Structure formats: structure tokens, C-alpha cells
Amino acid sequence: MNDGIGLDAYLARIGHEGPLAPDLATLATLHDAHVRAIPFEAIDPLLGRPVSLDLPVIHDKLVAGRRGGYCFEQNLLFKAILERVGFNVVGLAGRVRWMSPPGAPLGPRTHMLLKVDAPEGPHLADVGFGACLIDAPLRFATGVEQRTTMGTFLLLESEGIYELRAKQPQGWRSMYVFTLEAQLPSDYMLGNWFTSTSPLAPFTKNLTMEHIVGDRRWKIVNRRLVTEARDGEVAVERDIADAASLAETMRTHFGMEPPAPAEEILARIGA
Structure with a gap:
């Protein structure tokens, strides 16, 4: 597949040498290895530099260039890798709530996350939430605390709107809300443009x-x-x-x- 992504180079970047199959074990292994190898960073927006969502550019930056990136870059790269392995992946968009007080109006869709189908059922995968990196895929099971190596997460749902929360020393903290509406590349272009250029971002x-x-x-x-x-x-x-x-x-x-x-x-x- 000529998508501008070098699978072998990516696997070397994250230090993965094991087998690959479209199953939960592979998804969990790649997810954990990715967040431990490729840091979250949003330095380009701070410097006033454009953030490209073209896969070859992302690959050159995060893999060949050994940089980090933010959610659109990280999850677009991860989506392409998972699809190469054989997973069915749907790109979703979230409205970030991490810094919002309770009851505040919802903001724009400025976060990318993934819904990944595995034989064990659908899972939420997200290697790019820089306020609280998720180190493992989460089951699409609502109302159940899910413990990972680095955190405890809770997925809630009301009238088709999902909310992901993370346990913090002060209690549960909302990370973002989202729906299951699949996003187009143009949707991510708009979110990326706002996130990387707006003085409000x-x-x-x-x-x-x-x-x-x-x-x-x-x-x-x-x-x-x-x-x-x-x-x-x-x-x-x-x-x-x-x-x-x-x-x-x-x-x-x-x-x-x-x-x-x-x-x-x-x-x-x-x-």
C-alpha cells in the first residue's frame, strides 16, 4: 500500500518486534508502545509553523524525524498503521473538556480519536490526548472503570453522546465528549487549522x-x-x-x- 507510511520504520520507531494481527493483543501492544516511544508535543503551533495532515509529512516528522506531534498527527499515523495491519478503524472527533468548568458550553471538535474493531469487540484507541495520555485501548463499555498501567478511565453515554473521564487525585475529570459520527478528512482539516492557528487555541x-x-x-x-x-x-x-x-x-x-x-x-x- 502506497500511503506514504513505512510500516517497518514505524515498528522500529516504537520498538515493536513481535507478530502483527488484527486482534486485541496487537492493538494493545502497539498502543502502549506508541505512547512510550513518540511523545505528545505541540511545538509547531507555538512557533507559528503549519501542521500538515498529509501522511508522508507526518511520517517524516514523527517517525523519520523522531519528533512528537499532537492528536491529529498522532492518531492519523496510528490509524494508517492499524489499517495496514488489517483493522477496521473509524476516525472520530471529540470536544475537549479537560480545562472546562462543569456546565460550560461545549467547544468545537478539536480532538481526534479512533474506534477500532477487534474480535473481542469495539475499542476506543487514542494515542494523542496530551493532557492525559491513554496508554491502552479502552472497551466501548459504559459505566465501567477501566484500569490501565498508568490510569483509570470511565466511559459514559447519554443520548448518543459519549464522555471519557480520567481518575485524578481530586476525583473524576472529564477529558472529552464525542459521538460515533465518522469524520471526513475535511473535518480534521478544519479542526487542525483552528487548533494550530487560532489565538483562542x-x-x-x-x-x-x-x-x-x-x-x-x-x-x-x-x-x-x-x-x-x-x-x-x-x-x-x-x-x-x-x-x-x-x-x-x-x-x-x-x-x-x-x-x-x-x-x-x-x-x-x-x-
Whole structure:
């Protein structure tokens, strides 16, 4: 299949050497390996750079270039890989609720997620929610707590609208809401354009990164480095002192080189 994706290069990038089959074991293995190998990062919107959704460009950036990306890039790449393996995958869109107070109006569809059919039943797959990375596919089973290595998640449904929540130290926190309406590439183009260019979108003014390593989540939020244990329990939090510290943090905990001088990245925060 000539879709611009090198399957062998992707598998090497995530460190997967086992068998591949359209079953739950493969889906879970690839999902976990992906989030542990490819960090979430939205540095290009912060730098005012365009974010392409063309698969060859995404492959060059996340696989060959050993960068990270945000939800549209991550989940478009993962969708293409799963389809290559033989899965039936439907791209969905979510309305992010992570920073919204209870009862706030719903915002636009600015998040991409996947519905994946496996012999064991449909599963939600999402390797690109950077506020709380999901490290395993979740069953489309509502009202049931689902524990993964790094978190506990709860899927709810009311009148055809699904809500995904994550357990946090303060209790359940809404991640996003979505329906089962399949999205077109043009739908993602609009969401990606808003998310990567609008001054109302958080990624154009904030440095946001997350990576799962071992039993810890590493997060950069502007000039703060946060390390979390399971279910969002903060283990360490400290300031990123300067550009040199930011560059070293990216290399050490996120496995990537800064895509621009670290001084430039810091200068763009809040600009």
C-alpha cells in the first residue's frame, strides 16, 4: 500500500518486534508502545509553523524525524498503521473538556480519536490526548472503570453522546465528549487549522508536552516540568530554569531534540 507510511520504520520507531494481527493483543501492544516511544508535543503551533495532515509529512516528522506531534498527527499515523495491519478503524472527533468548568458550553471538535474493531469487540484507541495520555485501548463499555498501567478511565453515554473521564487525585475529570459520527478528512482539516492557528487555541500560546516513561508521566506545561505517577498523582514538580534546561529536558525525558532554539521556544510562550 502506497500511503506514504513505512510500516517497518514505524515498528522500529516504537520498538515493536513481535507478530502483527488484527486482534486485541496487537492493538494493545502497539498502543502502549506508541505512547512510550513518540511523545505528545505541540511545538509547531507555538512557533507559528503549519501542521500538515498529509501522511508522508507526518511520517517524516514523527517517525523519520523522531519528533512528537499532537492528536491529529498522532492518531492519523496510528490509524494508517492499524489499517495496514488489517483493522477496521473509524476516525472520530471529540470536544475537549479537560480545562472546562462543569456546565460550560461545549467547544468545537478539536480532538481526534479512533474506534477500532477487534474480535473481542469495539475499542476506543487514542494515542494523542496530551493532557492525559491513554496508554491502552479502552472497551466501548459504559459505566465501567477501566484500569490501565498508568490510569483509570470511565466511559459514559447519554443520548448518543459519549464522555471519557480520567481518575485524578481530586476525583473524576472529564477529558472529552464525542459521538460515533465518522469524520471526513475535511473535518480534521478544519479542526487542525483552528487548533494550530487560532489565538483562542491553547497550543498557539503554551508549550505542552507529555511522554510516558516506565511508570511515570513527564509533562511540560510552559516553564514547569511535572512528573506524575498513576492516576495523575504528582510526584515531582519544578521550574525549567532556562533554555539549556529546556533543551536537556526534551532530550532526556521526551527523547527528541528541540525543533528550534530553546530560547525561541521559551520566548513564544504567552506571546
